[in-house]
Amino acid sequence: MLGLTLREEFRGKRLKGTAIELSNDTNTGATQIAAQSFLEITYPTHDLLKGIEAVGPDQGRPVVVIGERGLGKSHLMAALYHAVNDPVSTGAWLNAWSATLGDAQIGKIALRTGMTVIGESLHRQRYKFLWDLLFERHPHGTYIKGKWEGMGAAKTDIPSDQLIIELLEHAPTMLLLDEFQTWFDGLTNTKQYPWKNWAFNFIQILSEIAKERPDLLVLVISVRNGGSDAYQQVHRVNPVAVDFKAGGNAERIQLDRRRMLLHRLFENRLQIASSAVDALVSGHVAEYFRLAEVPPAEQDRKRNEFTESWPFAPHLLRLLEEQVLIATDAQETRDMIRILAALYKSRGDAVPVLTAADFRLDDDASGIGALLDSVSNEHHRTLREKAQQNIISVTEAVYNHATLAPHLQEIVGALWLRSIAVGNLAGAEPATLQIDITRDKAVDDNAFQVELATIVENSFNIHQDGARLVFREEENPRAKLMACARNDKLFLDGSDQAQLAKQIRYVISGSDEVAKTFRVIALPKSWQTDPWSSLDENERLENWDDRLPILVLPEEPDNIDQRLGRWLKDHLQKRRNTIRFLLPRAGSGNAFFDRDLRILARAEMKAQEWSGQGPEYKKLHTEFQGVLRDLLKKRFDRFAILARWNFADPNQCLFSVESLKKQGAQIPEAIEEALANDLFVPEDFEDLVMAAAADNASVGKLLQELREPRPAGQDCIPWLGETSMKERVLRLCARGKIAINLRGLEYLQTTPGEDEESAWKRLRPKLSYTGRQLDEVFLMVPSAVPATGGANPAVMPPENSGAGLFGTTPSEPTSPSTLNEPTQGGQAHPSPIGGIFGGGSPSASKPRVSLHNPATSGLNLYSKLESWGIGPATPVSDVTIKVSAATGAQLSKLLKNLPDGMTFELNLEKDD
Structure with a gap:
């Protein structure tokens, strides 16, 4: 992008290490290569210039470089080595930067000459004692060593200051001791081997010589912190401390660090015109100002930050420096360079400015691999795996995820990176994530909100922490539940539709009183073609009882009269006039195709299934059940009942459609009230x-x-x-x-x-x-009937009627006028219902037809009833059964089989 070129060492498929060694066995150490080559990758930070000044000809104090691993201590010490060892190349380098940065003071820094420079990385443990280093590497060291060892009984445990001064007078020396604290802390300190005490005393001698005779010795050491014993003896002589704090100026620290990083990474970063950078990142910067609500007074300063930090966004560099690398104890600058180099190689040519969204979880080359190698933290590796699983969850749950969540990889990657931070800094607010995915064009706010909601709702490791979203190893019960509910592949068996139908039934017939009176049936989505096969057995037509049936339609019929008329003819063979059709609001689609309703039903069902996993799922079950039922209560506002039937042409049927003002379990009673009062x-x-x-x-x-x-x-x-x-x-x-x-x-x-x-x-x-x-x-x-309305006595069967079993005796019609006339017994003559198996009274106005059959078997008489046209509901009267002869057992069986609910008179003759 804009011709920016990575340094050659970062262009390979595998990044070379960025750790600086003063020397090594292959002679490629920082002090073993030419000063010009080393200084070419060195940026003159405030700390570096301070160190060069401190080892100059007019200075008289030791120099201590203080900082944790990876800040650049070794690089700074190597630069000091070359400043004294090759003042010509260093001077040319200072003059060049003086011109580039427009700072004349840089070129005026005085450089020391004519000194022997000895530098060693002590962590390599090549020397047991510091004087061994001096004696081996100093031109006059062998002589002084022999003089000390030849002192016989007068030989001291460590070389005296006089011997060291004599050594240095022969050849003034600059001594650089890198990783001094690491070496010092590793020394033993026993009565037999008091090496740490000897080192403590010898560094005191060196520091005092460096203070009193700066013309003979320039002492430079590096330590990780100022509280160690290794530093205390040097601290006594008031050394120059280089602590990477740029004189306490935070803005200067940040500017120095940004420029140093970019110069270390790229060959030609300073040659890229600021105007070209501004034009390239203007779209991203404008959205950053809007979304981060940057006040106008701060915008120019922030814009300069973007220019200085390009091709990386300043908010990305702050995230890595102040949160990620600190939280993971990474080695600061060293790891930062590796991470940024990998990121630029992967995404630098694809985007105008690199942000947290460019850390792609599916691509180790995008800086993820370098970051994880640097932090070496199993927690973050596990968190990455969780984030990758969440991406899979979204793609499976959202069939059109490419449309609804086009920035899925970028958002999840940015959120994962921002979740590595510790404490309250972990995670990101939605606006921050929107900034991360914004490139040269703005992302529509509404589209982003939909996209983010889609990702969060289908990811089960994203937690809401106040206004921030954060990835965590533990699963978010709500997110996990919703991710499951949105995965259509898990509900191919139709269990979600069955659950939705169950909730519809409950909403309409929730109370026991309603359920006793009404049978509520939620018809399936295929209600027009196959309404019964998917229902439970007890809901099918053949198993209905006398409860009033309310059929809940999942959708509004396009033509109520024709559609419901045809439905009654095709799918209901009886009780057609008992049906109440409950209709959804106008404009409602099929409830079983309503994704929101189905997802709520799934969530409610799964939360109940998982309630044994923890109280969170019980709460979610109650919550989603309440939301679903509230929606279903408001869904139905009308009912239809058959008004006019036409079997031959169902399209001519008419239905009465009435509105409902009640909801939920009040609907059945409201329907009955409307029917009774209005229809x-x-x-x-x-x-x-x-x-x-x-x-x-x-x-x-x-x-x-x-x-x-x-x-x-x-x-x-x-x-x-x-x-x-x-x-x-x-x-x-x-x-x-x-x-x-x-x-x-x-x-x-x-x-x-x-x-x-x-x-x-x-x-x-x-x-x-x-x-x-x-x-x-x-x-x-x-x-x-009698006027009294009381009970009626049975009529005696006429004697010698001559009728056979179930035969009827011919008789004259009984006129109404004779009903109340007294009989011989002084009783009113009731309507004739008597005789054994007596039937009900016929209408007085209709003539009677006498029917008779000779004596035969009961089976023959039963078939005779059908030929006479007598069915189960046909009223008959004056029924007389004549049995010529029978045994007691036969008579007993006959009486036991007489139907309930009738009265019978029995007359028989028995042998005396």
Whole structure:
């Protein structure tokens, strides 16, 4: 990008180590190569210039370089080595940077000349004692060593200051001791081997010589911190401390560090024009200002930061320096260079500015590998694996993830990197992640919010921590649950649809009272073509009881009259007039295709399944169940009931559609209230009951007719349920409109002078029969029964009738006028129901047909009934059974098989 070129050492497939060694066995150490080559990769930071000045000709204090591993101590010490060892090359380097940076003071720094320079990385443990280093590497060292060892009894444990001064007078020396603290802390200090004490005393001698005779000795050591014993003796002589703090100026520290990093990484970074960089990153910078809410007064300074830090975003460098590398105890600058080099090689040519989003979790070459190698932290490796699994979870759960989450890899990578930080710094706010993925063009805010929500909802290791999102090893119960709920592959068995139907049923018939009266059935998504096969066995038509059926439609029919009429004809063969269709709001799609509803049903179902894994899932189950039920309660606002039926052409059917103001479990009662008050026409019902009474029809037959639509295009009478319909029949009886024959046991009708309410209270408890028992309860006109309405005595069978078994005896029609006439026994003659197997009374106005069959077997007589046209509901009267002869056992069996609910009279002759 813009012709930027990485240094050759970073261009290979494998990055070379960036650690600086003063010397090594291959002669490629920093002090073993030419000064010009080494200084070429060196940027004149404030600390480096301070160190060069401190070893100059007019200085008289030791120099201590203080800093943890990786800050660049060794690099600085190598630069000091070349500054004294090759002042010509160093001077040219200072002058060049003076011109480049526009700072004349850099070129005026004085350099020391004419000194022997000895540098050693002590951590290599090549020397047991510091004087061994001096004696071996100094031109006059062999002489002084021999002089010391030849002192005999006067030989001291360590060389005296006089010997060292004599050594240095022969050849003034600059001594650089890199990793001095590491070497010193590793020394033993026993009575037999008091080497640490000897080293402590000898460094005191060197530091005092360096202070008092700076013309003879320049002493430079490096330590990790200022609190160690290794530093204390040098500290006594007030050394020059180079601590990588740039004089305490934070802005100068940051600027120095940025320039040093870029110069170390790239051959020509300073040759890239600032104007070209500004134009390239302008889109990203503008969005950064907007999303980070940078005040106008700060924008110029921030813009300069972007220019100085390019090709890396300053917020990325701060993240790595202040959070990631500190949190992981990485070796600061050394690892930073490796990470940034890998990142640029992978993504530098693809984007205008590199951000945290360029750390791609699926690509080790994007800096991830270098970072993980640097931190060597198993926690972060595990967290990376979790993040990668979350990416897979999103791609599996969101079928169109390429459209909904186009920045999936970048967002997850950025969030993972930002989650490495410790404490309150871990994670990122949504605006920060949006900045990370912004390149030359702005990302639409709404699209980003949808994308981020999609990722979070389908990732089970992303946690919400206040306003921040953060990756953690432990699973987020909510995220895990939602990731599972959004994965369509886990619900190919239709269990989510079954759960949604279950919740619909519960919402409509939640209470036990409602469930006792109403049968709520949530029809499946294929309700128009296959409504029954996917339902539970007890919900299918053949297993219905007398509860009022409410069929909940998953969608609004396109043409209610035609669609529901055709549905009733094709899928319901009986009870067509009992159905209530519950309809969703206008414009609602099929509930089983509504992804939001299905996901809520899945989440509620899975949370219940996982409730044993912890209390969090129990809370989530309650939460998602409540949300789902609230949505379902508001979904249905109308019901439809058949108004006019046309079997031949269902398209001509008509339905009454009524609105509902109630929700949830209040809907069934609201439907019944609307039917009873608005759609039920009492006059039509009364006409139908009066016609049934005129035909002496049974109540069972009447109710069966009411369960079906009325033929010939007549308006249907809404079915209100067996109990309600029986009560309305009794109301008509209490008004004196009809009478009721209770299975021959009792007649119900009003008495003279009795008002309706008194009759209602008296009659209401009487009609307690249900089911098939109602086939034996007959409707009659009031004139066909005794006025008393009391119990009726049985009629004696006529003697010598000559009829066979189940045969009927010819008789004259009984006129109404004879019903109340006294008989020989002084009793009113009831309507003829008597005889064994006596039937109900026929209408007085209809002629009777006498039927007779000679004596034969019972099976033959049973078949004869069908030929006579006598069915289960056909009323017959004056039934007489004649048995010429029988044994006691036969008679006993005959009596045991007589039907319940009837009275019988028995006459027989028995041998004396």
